[in-house]
Amino acid sequence: MAERVVGGCKCGQIRYEGIRHEAATFRCHCRDCQQLTGSGHSEMLPLEIDTFSISETCKIFEMQGGSGQPTYSGFCPDCGSQLIRRSTRMADRIYVHASSLDNPAQYTPEKSIYADAAQPWDSNGIIKPL
Structure with missing residues (x-):
C-alpha cells in the first residue's frame, strides 16, 4: 500500500500531500540547504511528483x-x-522537509549527501553507509 504523506507550514497557510516515492530519504549538508534552513543540513523525504499537491x-x-x-x-x-x-x-x-510533516515519525534518514560540505559543528550528523 502506498504511504500517504501530508504536511504544511508552521502558520497553517500552506498544506501539501502526496505519496511516498521509493527513492531514499536523506540528510543533505550542501551549502544551499545550510543557507535555506539556517542549520547544518536539511532532512528530505521524496514524494511522487504526479501525486503531489500544495497550496x-x-x-x-x-x-x-x-x-x-x-x-x-x-x-x-x-x-x-x-x-x-x-x-x-x-x-x-x-522532496519535502521532514520538519514540515504532520507526522515526523514517517521520516528516518537513510543516508547523507554532500557530507564533504558539512560544517565542523554538524559533522556528528553525517550518516555513514552500512
Whole structure:
C-alpha cells in the first residue's frame, strides 16, 4: 500500500500531500540547504511528483544547483517555513522537509549527501553507509 504523506507550514497557510516515492530519504549538508534552513543540513523525504499537491500560496525560489541545472525551493511567504525542494534532474519526485510533516515519525534518514560540505559543528550528523 502506498504511504500517504501530508504536511504544511508552521502558520497553517500552506498544506501539501502526496505519496511516498521509493527513492531514499536523506540528510543533505550542501551549502544551499545550510543557507535555506539556517542549520547544518536539511532532512528530505521524496514524494511522487504526479501525486503531489500544495497550496497555491507556496512561494518558489529558483536557484542553480550543484549540477548547474535549476533547483527550486518552496516556502511559506508568511511564516517562512521551508517546505519543498525540487530538481530538474529528478523530474519524477519532489522532496519535502521532514520538519514540515504532520507526522515526523514517517521520516528516518537513510543516508547523507554532500557530507564533504558539512560544517565542523554538524559533522556528528553525517550518516555513514552500512
